[in-house]
Amino acid sequence: MAVEEAVVSFVIERLGDLLINEAKFLYGVKGQVENAKIKLQCMRAFLKDADACVRNGDERVRLLVVQIRENSYALEDVIATYVFRVASNNEGVGAIRRVLKWSARIIDVYKVGSKIKEISSNIDTWTSELEKYGVQRSMDKAAETSSSYVQERKQLRQAYSYVEDNHVVGFDKDIKDLVALLTEQKDPRKHKVISVCGMGGLGKTTLARKVYQHPQVRTHFDCYAWASISQQCNTREVLEGILFAFTSPTDAQRNHIKSLSDVELGKKLHDFQKQKKCLVLLDDIWTITTWDLLKHAFPQGDTDGKILLTTRNKDVALHVDRHGFIHEPHFLSDNESWELFQKKYFCVGMDPSNSDSDDNERKKELAIEMLKKCAGLPLAIIVLAGLLSKKHTVHEWELMNRNIVRCIGQGEQQDDSKYRSVLWVLGLSYSELPCHLKPCFLYLSRYAEDAVIRVKELCLILIAEGFISLRGSCMEDVAYDCLSELVERSMIQVKDMSSTGRIKSFCIHDLMRDLCVSKARDENFLHFMDLRNKVEEPIESVSIVPTTNVRRVVIYYDNESADNDFVHMVRNIDGSLRYLSVHEGRIAFEGVLRHVCNRFLMLRVLIIDDIPDFVRTTTLPKEIGNLIHLRLFRMPNSQIKMIPSYFGNWRCLQTLRVYTEYDKIPNSMCKLEQLRHLYFYSQSTVVGIGEFLRSTKSRNLLQTLVGIRTKHLVLSDLLQLKNLKKLAIRVDGNFDSFLHNPQTLTFTRLLSLRVIAYGNDMKIDIVPLILSCPQIYKLTLDSLVVRLPQVNQFSPNLIKLRLFNLRLEDDPMPTLEKLPRLRVLVIGLYSFMGDEMVCSRGGFNRLESLQLSGLQGLKEWKVEESALSRLGYLRIEECRGLRRVPDGLRNILTLNHMVIKWMPKKFKQRIEEGGEDFYKVNHVTSRVFIDCNEGSLDVLVDYEVDALADKKRLKIYVMVSMYMCCVQENPFLRPNMRRVVQMLETPLSFSNFPMAGISLWCTLYVSLKSYHVK
Template sequence: MAEILALSRFTEAVLSHVVQRISDLLIHEISSLISVKDDVENLQSELRRMQCFLKSAYSMQEQDHQVRNLVAEVRNVACDIEDVIEIFIVKVDDSYFKARHLRNLRKEIDIINARIQSIFASRQNFGIEFVDQPGVLERQRSFRRTYPDDEDDVIGLDHSMMILKTRLLEEKDDSLRVVPIVGMGGLGKTTLAKKVYNDGDVKKHFHCCAWVFISQQYVLRDVLSEILIQVGFSQSQYARNDSEDLLEERKRKREILNTLEEDDLVDSIKDELQEKLYLVVLDDIWRRDDWDNVRKVFPRGVRGSKIVFTTRSKQVALYANPHDCAIEPPFLTPKWSWELLQRKACPRDLFGEFHWSQIERMGKEMVNKCGGLPLAIVVLGGLLRTKRSYDEWQKVQRDVNSYLNNHNHGVEDMLALSYHDLPYYLKPCFLYLGNFPEDSELPREELIQLWIAEGLTTESTTRRRTMEEIAEQYLGELIDRCMIQIVKRDYTGIGVKTCRVHHLLRDFCVSKAREDNFFEVIQQQEENIAAASSSSSTYQTHSRRIAVHPCCCLERRQMHPHLRSLMYFDVSLPSFQDIIRSGKLKLLRVLEFRFSRGTRKCKVPSEIGDLIHLRYLGLRNVGRVKLPSSIGNLRSLSTLNLRHNDEVVLPVEVLRLERLKHLLLPFNTSCSPHSSSYWATYMLSKPTQLQTLKYIRFGPLLLRNKITQSDLKNLRNLGVQFTSGEDVRLFLASPNFRFSMLRSLNMSLLSASAFPNLQPLSECVMLSKLFLDGKISDSQNLKFLPTSLTKLILRDSDISYDPVPVLEKLPSLRFLRLHNSYNGSEMVCGAQGFPRLETLQLFSLRNVTKWRLELGTAMPNLKRLCIKNMPELRIIPEELRYITTLKELMICDVLLYSQVLSWESHVESALSATREIREARREIREWKKLACSIGVLFLVYSIVYSIFVRK
């Protein structure tokens, strides 16, 4: 029954997508479909009838096999309808002889209609009646905006955490110590390691730390690069820009490392770690060979260095360290299990005292079925989290009893039950996560854009909401149900920046998607099996989506006439060009190519213009990308993501993309030389469609006229680079540019001139994020910053007056970075300043000697403070110790040798009430000895601690 329910709901999602797709085609491809408009609309009506049929199939409990086949046939018909219409559009677009294609289409439609009538006749054999169903948006319940926080829900690991922490801090011998954590999937190995890894005492004990994921399909050089990025490496032989921010610095490090061979990476790691006390965590090692491959790169290091790794295999743990017992997280006791379930699922005030005793009884019975496995409990909690009534809890209990009593597969059954409980519109969005390699960290914005391009979101019919807002809701619901983990939150500490799916949930996605023919993943095991079993002859597949993982490739003998989505995570330039030039993938909607290391140039073949159904095109990891003029033929393209390349050359035809919503480019973007004369005359076809436009240069050839003469009223994210203050003035003064919808604005001024009057920014009533890179000489300019700002970055501003008295009055500001932005000597924060600020970063304020906080309640919510490269700063405010919310303090590159003594005294004064300073003193003494030998010391000092408490 549960399998039929899941299949029916998944098929309903497919039907909903095809109905929406037909509506879309009837609007945007009406010139191609005008002759068959009535036939296509009839098919759309039949699909809506079948949606009602599926509603009845949910309740069928007999003849499961037959009903399952019938539901599968409904899905196949829907997919075939989509194929027939889209193939017809492609053929008509390529041909002057439309009559023959029209006759073929009508024959195909007649065949499909016969299949539909057969389905409706078959339903009577099962007694299935039509049931009207409300629209998707009416059935979507609101979900909580506060997501479950895994860091706050660690239960039953105190003893294991104490053992692990003790082993990490001890210094028994000179050899490199290995600490394995072993246990079955979902037991909490990663949670245990992460909790101790982030412990303040542990962070302070080691000179450097790194955390990397291994997984089953790891790429060794990617692991080595990630280790070097985290532990640091010498960049003295490379040119360096001191003004680059943290994200730019990380990106630049990765670009440097991509130029190195694997042996060079190994040597760099050994050089960096040989004289350091280091900690490296390797998450999810599967095999002995994997351990041998990674272990050989680590030197002995300073006495006390450690490697921690998690694994499901006791044999691997014993092999890596035969002398010590591996740490194994315990299964949760019934008491702990119930406590974890309560935190995830059921706030007591939701039910009241009348039902609470019964809710508690049901909850304890259900949680006992999880066998003390934390992941199973978390997933059950996510399922129950959406149930707001006693009756809904009763229904879940019946399902749990029925499903888990008849099976004996542990966590897999709980995952299946939670998947079955998903609303139909969430099922394909959840399964889609299996496309990505294991342990991938998925940026929220990119995931949402891919969901939309794949047609996995349903357009709003009752409220004025964008597809992006609906997709954001879907993501929120999946997080709320604990089906997706939050990896990084945004600058507010509330929203989602990146996310990940647990490897067991991902395995479920891959298996279920293969079963339902939703997508196919080509990874190392599958590739080896296919290579061994395939014949030499070509053959067709029914795959609609394919994801090719690193170290794999598409099988040349396979033909994919139904393919809609291709994601290639490690593609060579010849393979990419062969795929585009093949001419056999004209139904593609999504193309995402991540090129192999060392791809310096990529000239995209002109055949890309034949993919007229393409909605999403993403190319990354290339030195220079050049697009052909045929890119203008992609009339369905919604997202063009070229951001992650060094340089991009655009043809003027990109301005013809009528449905383009998101254009993401590197700053180093130029126009094709042969089309430069046309840029001044071409206009954006439909500028009102644009929502994201970053990063672009504002100049005579590229987008000066396009911005100032276009109505960009729906623009939400904008990043612009200017070469003169006059260009900034033209941009801000443009009568056609409307600021009312703008949420994020990045403006960089490259010249020595200053930003002109910024008064138009005060009209950006919805602006949340603002980045200004360039001089701000007018003392009044900062007063025009909108009060809606939650994130503000000022860089290279050359401000001569203290900006803090103005900035501290921004009522919603949560994140502030001042980077080489103030050349004065003193900063003063008022008594009531920065009421909501959580993160403060002060970088390269080289002339500041004094920073004062006036007595009062300044920065009452500050959690993170980072001070970097402020060589004249002699003291940090004593009042910081009274900010009880402060969790993280980082101070780097701040003092010369002559100031070490005063710094040591201040550290003791400010921190003695909150942390032991033994380690701080030890490091200072070491730096003093070094300073005596070299004369001048730039002290690099980091303190990470759990929380300040009142003295």
């Protein structure tokens, strides 16, 4: 119930902001708003004690708390809507109309005042009721505000507990046995299927991942694929994903595979596995039916491939293969449990030397006692360690011990007690969250099972919803800190880290997600509707019939469903909906959006992530201007015909991400007052972008500006954006006029810069722009340049550098290797045209990741002694002239992962075990080879010849495949794909295609050589 406390706190803060910033629009109701705010502050004093009553099962208090939450929302809605209406009516109004509107406003004041008075009266009533039920009021708690987290938060600990694979305990023998089974030489077909069975949280996936990534396994098989099955298996997606992993297809090949029927897809995957030695890991199969839907794609008996699967149900493993091997990981012993607990606890906990020895000894006794209730389950131990890491006194540990004993005691009375005990531990970790973190955790229920969650995306949503308070810090940083604390508490696990050491994405364990979804439903926080595979899932399991007003709805839409189905599904949702996201559907959004915009006028977040379709162009209905409370609008996978003037109604909009084919930005967008992040992709130069940047009311708030072009724009327009942190521009027009004498101007806060320039072999002098960005740590250059900046011209803070299409004649390494903080370097397509590259002695002393890609002329790469001394990751891709890896690699002991892709077969053979250069990379733990048997173009042509008889069509497919590879690197090109796909769907002749366009697309990725269209 602490979510209610969070809601009340956020509403109080919002009312305070309105009273300060919008006082002129509160004439007539300001006193009532202040009075309601005071009453809410008093009410908040009861909520923590009320939460304790609810946990003890007091249903009367629970119902009261729910009413408090709903009326808090209603109070904010009423006042915010009134403010927006008054502000809109005052804009550009003549004297006569102002008088008429003033008369109408008197009526509004009466109506709004009556509503506020009614809600305030309800608050008084509930306060009396809570006191009658014995709920105590704590004035010190009332004094807390939603900013308490910001004021009290501690510096993030250096060591996180999220790196689970680095703290694996008790699996050494399991790993050894499974690796031996997978790589056995005497009778490789003895165990076709190897199953890892056990309950959730036992570490099945962790064990399988260790085995899957084991060097001995990686060198034994030709191809590998990992498929996460989960409870709602989408058969088509699973089989496509496995084939994609095996073949690493281009986008054209992907489209061809997607066009196959289910039978053809299964046969293609089946035949591929008969020709290659493949390993498939099927993670988390729940039912026998799921395997029956997949099995036709897997050959039986006469192959050397293997299937490694994880499941909670042994019957599933037996059904898949009666003669397969079933491995059941053991529960951890007391010693192993203690070892795992120590690793996790001391990874995030306080330094034990800060406590006296008596306290430490008592804590150890309590920990051992609590660990017994975890029953040796790794997940339970990890969560417990994260929970106790926040408790610093013996008294807190003793209280925790008593709670755990009670909760687990109740679970032991039920069937499957170990599973239930874990749910109690997970539930306890949720209960112990501070009130400001609970909404952050519950928001994870918006993501589908096994989803990789991007931190930046979730932070923007939390900010848009108002769950992040700003008190002396950047809201984006506060949101990041909240998610980082969830990591520290072992409630989520990090997936990827950025080059700067920040968390880039994370995932949530199945059990923890089950808890999250359950809590979100119980507290009516968010309703998750997954309508995919509804034939396999009873419709009752995905329907929503909220008992109170539902504020947030996530819909994973079925492609087969019609628009009327969507309207029917949301018809019963209350009009106070604040968050709506629709995913993976192919619905006519104009009709659906019109329904949404007419009904859900309180929406703050609207996300439409439909299936990518480069052909679709959507017209936004005029009713979208009704969403005056909208903070975040994201529609990344459909082009909209034009940016409507109604966008100017979104005065509170913070994040906008759209693609458009129209070339003008409406003047009304200048009225947006809160815009912080603008992702604006257009097919052509946007007229009016300079005027927008010069006159927008959000000029001092904009942090992200991605997708704009330099035509009709000068650098000084951008330099006015004092808080700009991320900038991605495409050079379109005269670059010199864009720079406009920038020597005396600098970006003071810009951290990330991307510059792209294509067409007409235009070279730009990038140095003046680089000099104006002294603070950036991330730089991407994708353009022909007059010269490479010197070392002292780059930002001294530069950490990540990506270079494409520079066409440098001189070796860039002597310059780049001197950059003092560089950790990630990509020298990509056509960046260097020479034939020799040298990393000199002592160079790149901080570089950790290096990628060489598409350097067709490179023949010799030398690495001198002590160069690249910290390199951990190396990728060599499509450098087909390169003869060998440098001898100096053998001295780089930190190198542990190497990927070789689209390289000649001879190159691969030289560095494979037994090859003449193997001694140079023998120490590298992971060596991965992808499509190194033939040239990439040869493989593509061979693949397409079987399916296409028309050689003209084949050549176009080759070129489109190359272009779509570029699209992955360059989102600015993405809208152009619409025209290409349309042409591919019609009878083709070369006259259909713009030849200059085709040549340009192809040169962006690889030389067409003999395949060039004459």
